[in-house]
Amino acid sequence: MLFATEGSGLLPVVGWVLLGSFVFYRIAVYIQLSIARSRAAKEHGCKPPPAYPDFDPIFGLGLVLAAVKSGKKDTFLEDIWKRYQKYGNTFSSNLTGLPIITTCEPENVKTVLAVKFADFQLPPRRKAGFRDLFGNGVFTTDGSEWEHSRAMLRPNFTRTQIADLNMFEKHVNELIELIPKDGSTIDLQDLFFGMTLDSATEFLFGESANTLSGQHSSAPKGDIFGQSFDYCTGYIGKRFRVGLPTIFGNKQYTQGVKDVHTFADHYVRKGIKRYNSREKGRDGIDSPSESGRYVFLDELVKETQDPLALRSELMNILLAGRDTTASLLSVLWNTLSKRQDVWAKIQAEVETLEGRAPSFEEIKNMKYLRYTMNEVLRLYPVVPGNSRSAIRDTVIPRGGGPDGLSPVFVPKGTSVVYSVYSMHRRTDIYGPDALEFKPERWETLRPGWGYLPFNGGPRICLGQQFALTEASYATIRLMQTFKTIESRDPHPWTELLTVTCSSKYGAKVSLR
Template identity: 25%
Template sequence: MPDRAPGPPGDRWFGHLRAFRHDVLGLLTGAARDHGDIVRFRVGPLVTHLVNHPEHVSHVLQARARVYDKQTRSTAAIAAICAESLLTATGPAWESRRRLIQPSFHRARLAHLAGTMTDCIDARLARWRPGTVLDVASEMMGVTFAIVGRTVLGADVSGDAPAVESEVGRLLAHVFERWGQPLPVPRWLPTPSNRRFARDLAAVDRVVARIIAEHRADASRDSLLSMLMAARDAETGAAFTDAELRHETLTMLLAGHETTASAVAWTFALLAQHPDAEARVSAEVRSVLGGRRPALDDLVKLTATTSAIQEAMRLYPPIWAIERRAVHDDEIGGFAIPAGSSVIVSPFVLHRHPAFWREADRFDPARFDGVKAPPAYLPFGAGPRYCIGHEFAMLEARLIVARVLQRFRLELAPGHVVAPLPSLTLRLRHGLRMAPHAH
């Protein structure tokens, strides 16, 4: 019988619940430093393990992916919004969805979207006034929401965008709140928070259902949704039903906007704090693009820009925790992982592991120049559940960073404190107050 993994001492009744709720990044980072690459925690009645070595991570996410499924508390919380979908399903239900959706995210297909993405970015930047402080974190949420709305749903969302954006934001915040509760209030109890959740969900669902009906009536529409409608399973010939389309569309809205917004916001925050790195990216953007709109061929030349985004996602990965549940008893690195317990892979902690990163806490984009990202780097996850939107996200992030730096130098507002806030994604605790200055 393998041993229990070591871990920090916790409260007799609640285990590490308090620290999980109040300083989860500090708890995980300190535990990995003090107890090694596999650490056991108790969160109320639940047992969870932090797994913090590329070999163990690959065991969980890749080699034994069938033993570690997504029937976790975080998935259950998200499924309250998007039901069973690519993000939340497991087993054959997930496999058939992935087969149907994957072609819509093919690189050649995405190339087609670069122009729409640039239009959305330009529309937002046209509202920026040089010298006037704004919250760049919320600006980035606005841009990425507009992009995902336009590309996934087609142009029709523009009238609904502000309302849908804040409803989706509240839905995500509610989900994170529930994840932190060991015994969440049952969904059917009419508490103010449950009622607000139901109202927001119904409102977003109505917009999505309307857009699906419009697509059904007009076959000429060109969007990710229209591709999903046309998709047929190569093995069974089956197509998505309307309900499934609603769930998948909602999933793309949820998974596809806050993540990229967080990646680019952190990139701007770190560049503003590191003038040498900022000068390198700005010089590259000027020499590759000058003042013109980026063409697809330009993007491969934006190597310093790409390295800066990768390095920002190393230090502040938007998805800071990936959770799985052990279906059977297993053993990792000589320690027992009992059936029913959960496993957390934290890109935030692994990306700072001193054995795999030189000067791990230093922002140094050049470490990604011309090299393949190492196995201890997984901002988009790993294995079969690898992010389906990673090419989409990298295309979008490079366009945003390049387009902003073509026009502006961003300066942090005096006294603004840059600090992380782990929510469903890794946000900026105080937003990102910056003043754009025209070049």
């Protein structure tokens, strides 16, 4: 009995010894790591960037509160730009405990996205936050998974595929039919989102959602998908911008995810059915890919028949196929309605076609239309910012020291957040009139990494030519149908942020 009592008395002592040893070990490791990092930073000539003066430097609650306030006022992007003007083009901060280096330096963006691509990955919080809705696909994975998804997508965006404009013609005509001819006010933004969903589902999945046409489709209604998709991406984007995960989502978000997945699952089932029919040699099943056109879904099903994996890939590419082009078109037409000088110059190019549909080459040769789209994407980028997380200690070339010209040491686990919106407004890149909408600047402008509407490096957007071609074709055909335009929107451009950016007030216009 005495032995048991004495033994029991030793247990707390042993526990405290073990705890003390562990704490001592962690302190020793931290000191050793700090010394090694200090030495590495000195070897590369690194200096610390300015720090955002948060009243809570540990958890960054000041920045969180500022982000919430900006979101409520729809000035999130503008407020970020003002911070750069105040604290410099690169500064450090903290967001809910995560160390961040924020930058709008082209050389830093180039380093993160290209030069030191292997040193960075998607931020773990972003991947976790997107997983409920998007699963694992080209926008939510790294490494070999991402490489495989990208390889599957690449054949969809060859010149041969994109240059086939017949599909665009069909969906643009359906859009034109829904526009009043008597000058009544119409919000083109709603129509553009419907058109791009219809074209993306046909182009990528072999069957259009027929959102605009009203024709019978076996797919769930595209408008329900659109509403649910917009809500869910808005919910994800809002929480991601303040450093919060999407777990414990509200009831509307949970239902929205179900609606979106129901829409995607329809195409998954159709794709699997086509594949199984071909494998068994049965007749009577239409296959879009048999026409000679590469259909992403049909090729994907050859790789896997896992419905969840297929849905994830479809959800990822729908984000790019629908939202980016529709947002570009919405801002473009909102701007055209308020800039009659720009409208007239594009009309002059369009009139050279004498009313016929343009070819792919003729679209490419319409320089002023291209300059105008470049300017829209400069001032109102569809993806206004992004981030990458360091997977090892590394260095970016700008932002350190009082002059901001020294390299900056980036410890493993630090996120580098870059603002395309702010970078596109830098007067040292675009001139003193950087805030002015001026397509003519693109006659001589070559900004390099200072212009990044479609990302850059190995993860550059595969669909950028598809998006520009669809937006150009739709604009040309609309301008051939309607000769005059008036704005019915008194507001200046105002951001509407989800995981992409569009116009809060749409594109309300009158066309005749």
